[in-house]
Amino acid sequence: MQPIISFQQYEFKYKNQSEPTLKDITLDIYPGEKIWIAGPSGSGKSTLAHCMNGLIPFTYGGEATGSLRIGGQNPAERSIFELSRVVGTILQDQDAQFVGLNVAEDVAFVLENKAMDRPQMKQEVETALNLVGMLDYIEHSPHELSGGQKQHVSLAGVLSTDAEVLLFDEPLANLDPASGRKAMQLIDDIHRKSGKTVIMIEHRAEDVLQQAVDRIVLMNEGRIVSVGTPDEILSSGILRSYGLRPPLYVDALELAGVPIAELKGLSSPRKLDIPGLKDKLDAWSEQAGMKEETAISPALLEVRDITFGYDPLHPVIDRVSLQVGSGEIVALLGNNGAGKSTLSQLITGILKPQSGGLFYEGQDMGSWSIRRRGEAIGYVMQNPNRMITQHMIAEEIGLGLKVRGLSAAVIKEKVEAALRICGLYPFRNWPVSALSYGQKKRLTIASILVLEPKIIILDEPTAGQDYEHYKEFMDFIASLSRRGMGFLLITHDMYLALEYATRAVVLSGGRVMAEDSVTAVLSSPDITEAAHLKETSLSLFAKANGLASPEKFVQAFINEEKKGKGHE
Structure with missing residues (x-):
């Protein structure tokens, strides 16, 4: 069988x-x-994708050596x-992909370019939307849809092209756990029903x-470092050495002293055929899975029974109460549309509750x-670029103090202290543009820390970051707590909550x-299904292997992880 995509000793260097960004790539798909x-991040995944879909060389110029064949032909010789x-x-950013005023127009775009007659076009559009479960939204504007729905419409648009290869760039970005699960199921259904080649670029193993x-296909620094089946890659333990996180149950097996080398069946949380596994994991869970007694901290922030709705008859927030204490990390979980962002706007004062109260150290706010x-x-937004207004790092951090009218000497002293806490002191004289995405996240924290708040709201703090940057950032947050x-x-991110949060508050409707x-x-x-969350793979693995207490197994994993991070 001929490969549909073939790289042979291929290298690419941007203008x-x-x-070169890609080095000695040999891969047949x-x-x-x-x-x-x-x-x-930075391993060359996106550049490899751009070579497959023609953005290189048609949009991004550069020099290529070696051979690349797409559908048996040289892409540079085709349009x-x-x-x-x-x-x-x-695309990861579905909004950048929409061209129609409504869903039907968007899916029909390619068919119109083929000059297809209207009755056939209507039938093809309905078939594609039906396949992705979006036929009911045919008259909706794409911009009214949720992240998961937008992705389904993008997929219907690509299905209408008859493309032989479907390339997904970060398909799980910005999706809540339930939508992410549905997206992966949909991609799998399309793959099985259509027989198309599916290529996914994603860092959430x-x-x-x-x-x-x-x-x-595992990449690092522009090279392919390993290619294998999921079982081969997971049992080799290679993912972690390249800054990627294996599934949590694989980590848990290693922490419990179960050798994973050449183990079959690791690609999903299923029953493993290992003599004595249940007894070994039950003993580990008993020994390591004790719940830590955490002292109740005095409440810094208290939300008491607040209600809010743009239409008073349909509350978006309905009698919500929660509190965050000193040194606590509280995870606010829930699906898209559960009210999480509205609640944060009520806490910060952008919106006013219709009833109930908000208290800071006991004072009514x-x-x-x-x-x-x-x-x-x-309040730290998900995207640091939406918060940054100054060109230089020190100016960005000192802006809030300058607005308060503090003297230059005091501002300098406080800015330096914040820079040291956030690990940005070596870059104090740099322009903001020279920072990486993760460093910009730290910069937004520094510009808030300098104002000495006692509590910070973090909105999707690790979205779009690979495991190494995610871990570095969250370990820093844990040190501040x-x-x-x-x-x-x-x-x-359920795993973020699991590893770093003291408690979880789940919002739904x-x-x-x-x-x-x-x-x-x-x-x-019961909770994960009702709130469109996702039961952890640790819990699913524990149940599949008949463990006495799945909850203790999960707790043992968290305790061992924290010990490894020096949180004790």
């Missing part, structure tokens, strides 16, 4: 760069395969339009492997201005439907 391309008939791309994958609230409660700062963590330890919340199918 104005001294070093065959028709009907399902491939996951993995690797840390980008011809290439799009072989490789259809579903746990989520990609919810469905079967034929091969994993009802009459406080947004500015006064901002001094007490910091040990200094007595309180954090309210708005997140879709604007109400608090659960408040407990993160372990208890994410081990309960």
